[in-house]
Amino acid sequence: MGLLESTRLFIWCQILACSFFILLFGWHIHQGDHLTALVYFGGSVVITLSFFITHKPVKNRLQFLSHFVFAGYTLVSLLLLLVFPQKNSYLHLSLYLAYPLLAFYLLPFKVALLFVMGFSLSANLLLMLQLEGTLRAVYALTFWLVILLTSLNRFAYFTRQELLKKQLNRDPKTQLMNQQQFLIDLKKEQERAQREATFLGVISLISKDSFNLNSVKALTSHFAPYESMYSVAANKLVVLVPLANPKDLQARQKKLAHHLPHLTLNSQLAGVEKHPVNYLKATPDKFRPAT
Amino acid sequence: MNSEIDDKLHKTTASLYLALGLGLGVFSLQVYLSGYYEAILLPTLLTPIFCALGIWRWQTPNQFKHDPAAITALLALGVFLLLQPETSTNIAQWHWIAFCYPLLAFYLLPTIFSLVFSLALLAGLLYLRLYNHSFEQLLVFSSQFLLLMLIACLYTIYNQLKIKQLEQLVGIDKVTHFFNGRHLKIRLNAEVNRARATKKPLALLLVELHQYPEIQKELGQLIADKFIREASKICKFNCRTGDETYRYDEQTLLLLLPNTTINGALVLRSRLYQHLLHELTSDTGPLDVSITPMELQAGEKVTDLELRIANSCYHSLSDRVEDNLDH
Numbered sequence: 001m002g003l004l005e006s007t008r009l010f011i012w013c014q015i016l017a018c019s020f021f022i023l024l025f026g027w028h029i030h031q032g033d034h035l036t037a038l039v040y041f042g043g044s045v046v047i048t049l050s051f052f053i054t055h056k057p058v059k060n061r062l063q064f065l066s067h068f069v070f071a072g073y074t075l076v077s078l079l080l081l082l083v084f085p086q087k088n089s090y091l092h093l094s095l096y097l098a099y100p101l102l103a104f105y106l107l108p109f110k111v112a113l114l115f116v117m118g119f120s121l122s123a124n125l126l127l128m129l130q131l132e133g134t135l136r137a138v139y140a141l142t143f144w145l146v147i148l149l150t151s152l153n154r155f156a157y158f159t160r161q162e163l164l165k166k167q168l169n170r171d172p173k174t175q176l177m178n179q180q181q182f183l184i185d186l187k188k189e190q191e192r193a194q195r196e197a198t199f200l201g202v203i204s205l206i207s208k209d210s211f212n213l214n215s216v217k218a219l220t221s222h223f224a225p226y227e228s229m230y231s232v233a234a235n236k237l238v239v240l241v242p243l244a245n246p247k248d249l250q251a252r253q254k255k256l257a258h259h260l261p262h263l264t265l266n267s268q269l270a271g272v273e274k275h276p277v278n279y280l281k282a283t284p285d286k287f288r289p290a291t
Numbered sequence: 292m293n294s295e296i297d298d299k300l301h302k303t304t305a306s307l308y309l310a311l312g313l314g315l316g317v318f319s320l321q322v323y324l325s326g327y328y329e330a331i332l333l334p335t336l337l338t339p340i341f342c343a344l345g346i347w348r349w350q351t352p353n354q355f356k357h358d359p360a361a362i363t364a365l366l367a368l369g370v371f372l373l374l375q376p377e378t379s380t381n382i383a384q385w386h387w388i389a390f391c392y393p394l395l396a397f398y399l400l401p402t403i404f405s406l407v408f409s410l411a412l413l414a415g416l417l418y419l420r421l422y423n424h425s426f427e428q429l430l431v432f433s434s435q436f437l438l439l440m441l442i443a444c445l446y447t448i449y450n451q452l453k454i455k456q457l458e459q460l461v462g463i464d465k466v467t468h469f470f471n472g473r474h475l476k477i478r479l480n481a482e483v484n485r486a487r488a489t490k491k492p493l494a495l496l497l498v499e500l501h502q503y504p505e506i507q508k509e510l511g512q513l514i515a516d517k518f519i520r521e522a523s524k525i526c527k528f529n530c531r532t533g534d535e536t537y538r539y540d541e542q543t544l545l546l547l548l549p550n551t552t553i554n555g556a557l558v559l560r561s562r563l564y565q566h567l568l569h570e571l572t573s574d575t576g577p578l579d580v581s582i583t584p585m586e587l588q589a590g591e592k593v594t595d596l597e598l599r600i601a602n603s604c605y606h607s608l609s610d611r612v613e614d615n616l617d618h
């Protein structure tokens with residue numbers, strides 16, 4: 001399944017899950033069970049917020065709100081267990097089974113793990129106090145099995161994601177090569193320049209705002225395809241320019257300054273004796289790590 | 292490192308099968324001690340199946356898109372949840388335990404199959420276990436089950452989507468640590484333009500390891516990965532400063548040689564061929580490798596060069612010939 005199909009399926013699943021939450025909320029309101037209805041309402045809000053977080057660019061406030069709603073959802077779920085421990089137990093069980101999945105889906109791995117651990121301990125304590133016999137055993141075993149499964153599964157995905165992030169050679173925001181790749185390519189281009197008896201210029205472009213995909217697309221037209229552009233910070237790009245003559249670099253900078261007046265330009269000739277980090281110096285405040 | 296993670300993953304799955312086998316074993320013992328002899332058949336029958344699945348997965352990782360061990364486990368669990376007789380009033384709640392099923396299904400088999408299995412189980416539960424419940428109860432139970440299934444599906448797709456998005460940005464092949472085909476497209480465009488601008492030649496070598504599919508099929512993915520990794524190390528060792536290395540497709544490596552004529556490429560080809568013959572061993576017989584040298588032609592566009600590279604691969608050529616013969 002391609003990325004686009006997965007994204008579509010993901011959106012459909014979000015919509016369907018939200019619909020089922022709302023359906024069960026309505027049902028419990030109809031039954032007069034307001035506390036359970038509140039849990040389902042919380043679930044629907046959480047899914048709706050996650051939908052907007054995934055598909056909207058402005059995330060910070062929404063993310064905070066989503067965490068807040070999820071904390072409320074957790075509290076109401078525990079309250080439900082405290083107040084009505086045996087009433088419709090299997091319905092409540094389904095809510096508790098969904099909890100770790102929702103937590104790992106919505107929150108960052110470590111925060112989700114804390115939430116799940118806290119919830120599991122409290123829920124288990126309440127179960128021990130309020131349920132009896134085999135029912136208690138079945139309830140607790142099922143619950144722990146799901147917690148263990150979900151945590152292991154999420155951990156596996158988390159490790160894979162971290163590994164992929166380490167292997168990334170592109171900046172997700174601008175789709176340009178990142179700082180890690182710049183350091184590798186700089187060394188390689190320096191060696192190539194030595195071998196071919198040519199020169200290598202490094203031009204840095206600094207903007208007041210962060211670069212994004214559109215601004216980068218507009219910039220690429222000013223450079224040849226073989227002049228590789230790298231994103232080394234949120235508002236700083238570096239371009240490696242192979243040169244036949246060192247004097248060409250000044251002319252090139254002047255030309256660029258004329259076409260790109262909104263950017264601050266710096267240029268220098270790359271030399272083997274210079275440490276690669278020197279080209280990244282004077283990195284402005286909005287530093288973006290290589291991954 | 293990736294193979295280490297995969298190793299841990301399949302061992303975790305194996306542990307899960309073993310834990311399920313153990314749980315069923317304990318359950319059958321408990322049923323035996325309680326004297327519910329009619330309920331002993333299924334857990335006793337399924338215990339060795341789960342143990343065997345556990346041992347199988349521990350020994351060998353899954354090599355298929357739809358893991359046969361997971362399919363067997365899910366089928367067995369489905370049968371158990373549907374047909375296991377109720378043994379006491381307190382524990383006669385198999386439909387409760389069935390709530391775990393979609394979660395387990397998406398964990399073991401993160402494909403469309405788990406959705407099918409979960410829906411089939413829901414239908415089975417409604418028909419075999421909950422037939423004496425009222426319509427309202429059935430409706431609420433189904434909604435609960437479907438909600439859990441959807442959340443499990445959502446969670447699985449979300450994780451896979453994140454991985455796919457990251458994979459799209461990674462330009463390095465995880466086995467050989469060479470640049471991948473996606474990165475080659477960008478670099479080929481840059482190098483062709485550079486060759487035009489500097490009026491310098493550009494050559495490349497296509498290294499095809501013809502035994503790779505055979506090794507993959509007969510000895511497994513891990514050995515095939517090791518084989519191509521060894522080959523890539525030899526290629527890297529023979530490259531000169533400024534040369535770039537790519538994994539063109541599953542069995543083909545590509546060396547991009549800037550400022551090199553076809554004669555230079557031929558010299559490198561013979562040196563590389565000797566090194567590969569002496570240093571690379573194949574478990575499926577004498578080494579079968581072909582190295583095709585190519586040079587950028589005057590006036591040739593990037594797309595034409597890409598097409599020429601694709602047409603120069605012997606394995607794709609033989610596939611095309613077979614296709615033509617079939618037609």
